[in-house]
Amino acid sequence: MNVTQTPFGLKLGAFMNLTVEESAELSQLHSRRKKFAHGTDMIYQGQPKQAAYVLASGWACSYRLLSGGERQIISFNIPGDFLGMRSMMAHNTDHNIEPVTRAEASEVLAADLSQTFKNSPRFTAAMLWAISRDEAILMEHLVGIGRRDAKERTAHLLLELHARLKLVKMTSSSSFACPLTQYLLGDALGLSAVHVNRVLRELREDGLVTFQHGEVEFQDLKGLIALADFDSDYLDQNGVLLN
Amino acid sequence: MNVTQTPFGLKLGAFMNLTVEESAELSQLHSRRKKFAHGTDMIYQGQPKQAAYVLASGWACSYRLLSGGERQIISFNIPGDFLGMRSMMAHNTDHNIEPVTRAEASEVLAADLSQTFKNSPRFTAAMLWAISRDEAILMEHLVGIGRRDAKERTAHLLLELHARLKLVKMTSSSSFACPLTQYLLGDALGLSAVHVNRVLRELREDGLVTFQHGEVEFQDLKGLIALADFDSDYLDQNGVLLN
DNA sequence: TTGCTGTTTTGATGTGGATCAATGTTATCC
DNA sequence: GGATAACATTGATCCACATCAAAACAGCAA
Numbered sequence: 123m124n125v126t127q128t129p130f131g132l133k134l135g136a137f138m139n140l141t142v143e144e145s146a147e148l149s150q151l152h153s154r155r156k157k158f159a160h161g162t163d164m165i166y167q168g169q170p171k172q173a174a175y176v177l178a179s180g181w182a183c184s185y186r187l188l189s190g191g192e193r194q195i196i197s198f199n200i201p202g203d204f205l206g207m208r209s210m211m212a213h214n215t216d217h218n219i220e221p222v223t224r225a226e227a228s229e230v231l232a233a234d235l236s237q238t239f240k241n242s243p244r245f246t247a248a249m250l251w252a253i254s255r256d257e258a259i260l261m262e263h264l265v266g267i268g269r270r271d272a273k274e275r276t277a278h279l280l281l282e283l284h285a286r287l288k289l290v291k292m293t294s295s296s297s298f299a300c301p302l303t304q305y306l307l308g309d310a311l312g313l314s315a316v317h318v319n320r321v322l323r324e325l326r327e328d329g330l331v332t333f334q335h336g337e338v339e340f341q342d343l344k345g346l347i348a349l350a351d352f353d354s355d356y357l358d359q360n361g362v363l364l365n
Numbered sequence: 366m367n368v369t370q371t372p373f374g375l376k377l378g379a380f381m382n383l384t385v386e387e388s389a390e391l392s393q394l395h396s397r398r399k400k401f402a403h404g405t406d407m408i409y410q411g412q413p414k415q416a417a418y419v420l421a422s423g424w425a426c427s428y429r430l431l432s433g434g435e436r437q438i439i440s441f442n443i444p445g446d447f448l449g450m451r452s453m454m455a456h457n458t459d460h461n462i463e464p465v466t467r468a469e470a471s472e473v474l475a476a477d478l479s480q481t482f483k484n485s486p487r488f489t490a491a492m493l494w495a496i497s498r499d500e501a502i503l504m505e506h507l508v509g510i511g512r513r514d515a516k517e518r519t520a521h522l523l524l525e526l527h528a529r530l531k532l533v534k535m536t537s538s539s540s541f542a543c544p545l546t547q548y549l550l551g552d553a554l555g556l557s558a559v560h561v562n563r564v565l566r567e568l569r570e571d572g573l574v575t576f577q578h579g580e581v582e583f584q585d586l587k588g589l590i591a592l593a594d595f596d597s598d599y600l601d602q603n604g605v606l607l608n
Numbered sequence: 609t610t611g612c613t614g615t616t617t618t619g620a621t622g623t624g625g626a627t628c629a630a631t632g633t634t635a636t637c638c
Numbered sequence: 639g640g641a642t643a644a645c646a647t648t649g650a651t652c653c654a655c656a657t658c659a660a661a662a663c664a665g666c667a668a
Contacts, residue, residue: 186508189594194511196504208497211490214598217504236486243479246489247454253496254451258459260503265429265437267510268555272625303645312511317625319647334646335634351432355457515655546615557656562617577616578664 125149129202129290130176136289136359137251144245147238152176154229158221165206165219172215173229174206180225181301185309186217195310197260198222198283198302202290204252210235223301251358258356259286267312270351275311276321277350280331280338285354297339368392372445372533373419379532379602380494387488390481395419397472401464408449408462415458416472417449423468424544428552429460438553440503441465441526441545445533447495453478466544494601501599502529510555513594518554519564520593523574523581528597540582 125131125145130152134140140148155178158164164175164182182199196217199205209215210232239246262282266275283300287293304322308315326332330346332339340346354360368374368388373395377383383391398421401407407418407425425442439460442448452458453475482489502525509518526543530536547565551558569575573589575582583589597603 186504188508188512192512194508196507207493208501211494211497212501212601213603214601216501216596216599236490239482239489240486243483246482247479250450251454253500254454257496257500257503258451258455260500260507261429261439261460264439264503264507264510265431267507268437269431269435304647305645314626315645316627316647320625323647353459356459358455358457360456547617548615558615559617559657560655563655566617 132290133202134248137248144242147242151230151234152228156227156229158225160221163218163220165209167215172210174210175227175229177201177203177205178226178228181222182219182225183222184217184219193309200286255358262356272313272321274350277346278352281350281352285357289359299336300338301336375533376445377491380491387485390485394473395471399470399472401468403464406461406463408452410458415453417453418470418472420444420446420448421469421471424465425462425468426465427460427462436552443529498601505599515556515564517593520589521595524593524595528600532602542579543581544579
């Protein structure tokens with residue numbers, strides 16, 4: 123299979139066109155495939171070997187648990203995302219990553235990665251781009267929790283997921299399959315699951331989006347974008363989407 | 366001056382010992398010095414040239430403005446921090462960085478940086494470490510805003526700043542100089558300045574910390590750490606601090 | 609000394625979202 | 639067909655923090 127058509131390839135393609143050699147290099151990284159079932163952590167505190175993964179299929183989420191038992195989901199991960207850069211670089215891993223659905227991922231060894239960095243400066247740049255983009259997503263998430271109310275926040279997240287999934291060709295024009303429960307949404311949005319439910323109902327009643335039976339459908343995309351004050355620039359993929 | 370004693374050198378030193386050659390390489394990056402006054406943005410939306418900086422002295426903060434006029438401070442930056450990685454990699458800059466005090470920073474050109482990456486894989490790793498660490502700080506911030514109450518959050522931020530400043534030798538054992546206003550704290554913590562004031566008073570009355578006249582003083586460090594549920598692991602600098 | 613400007617402090621009142629407690633829905637398995 | 643489990647929905651009550659308003663204070667310029 124052509125690597126440029128994998129989710130990871132599609133994503134990096136938003137930053138630059140991959141040469142034949144780079145595609146080959148990428149295939150290497152992409153070889154050691156692993157499967158994860160719902161309920162088993164992919165990355166966790168105190169794990170023996172520092173590993174990183176490229177998510178090939180399925181969704182995951184990274185989260186932190188507080189001593190009081192509450193949890194905060196840091197980010198949702200979709201196919202093409204690179205997981206665990208931090209657990210590879212840092213001496214302690216302080217957050218967990220668990221699959222939301224069944225998931226497949228390619229394990230990336232630190233040695234291989236640094237070899238690839240050496241071989242291809244352009245690939246290095248692309249990885250830095252991907253990392254910065256993840257950071258931008260995190261920032262936007264922070265802004266949402268800090269300064270947007272529950273409705274705006276929820277709308278924003280749905281719009282973001284739509285845009286990100288679009289990049290890896292996992293959407294139809296105005297809907298996408300979404301395996302997240304209201305509990306997961308709550309843990310990500312800093313809301314109770316109960317309140318997430320109310321917010322989703324309001325959005326539905328306003329004729330903006332519906333989220334039912336694992337499917338998010340946008341009824342009024344413009345209205346939703348206005349409500350959420352959503353500007354996709356931070357995802358840095360507009361050039362690609364316009365093509 | 367020995368680069369290893371600059372804040373940036375001290376910080377990277379937490380990850381690895383710099384060789385003589387690496388120090389030289391680092392000095393190169395560190396040469397084009399610029400000054401910034403309070404009130405002029407260092408990095409802003411739509412700026413002509415993509416630049417990055419290493420903060421040499423003074424404090425800064427990066428923030429996002431919402432259409433409603435509210436702002437969310439993403440992070441506070443102290444000497445040794447690398448600023449603007451994202452504005453260098455991405456096609457659009459979506460957040461601003463402004464100095465909190467007068468500040469000096471070394472401008473880093475994209476070309477120089479990628480050259481340095483090519484020359485020194487170890488430096489590349491150190492930069493990735495620094496980036497991951499920034500991401501971890503951001504995550505912790507997110508967790509705080511999402512799941513901690515105002516008092517815990519405030520305490521946590523003060524403890525984090527103390528630990529980070531320690532790494533670049535800008536603290537005394539139980540206090541540090543802090544140029545932040547209560548408005549800035551509020552914008553970072555997702556609180557109103559009024560509420561920040563009340564929280565600071567409570568912390569003072571509890572005999573935990575005082576923050577007055579630009580000086581943060583810890584009265585009961587253990588108590589504060591317990592209150593904030595603070596675990597410095599995420600800063601990945603414990604090994605260094607123990608030496 | 610007198611402002612002027614930015615910052616801190618305190619009080620009174622209002623609200624978004626948490627929490628508690630049920631009930632409804634759907635899927636799965638026997 | 640009933641039992642069980644996971645998830646979604648709705649109502650009632652409460653509190654942490656926002657918002658509004660005003661005063662006290664510090665630093666600085668003239």
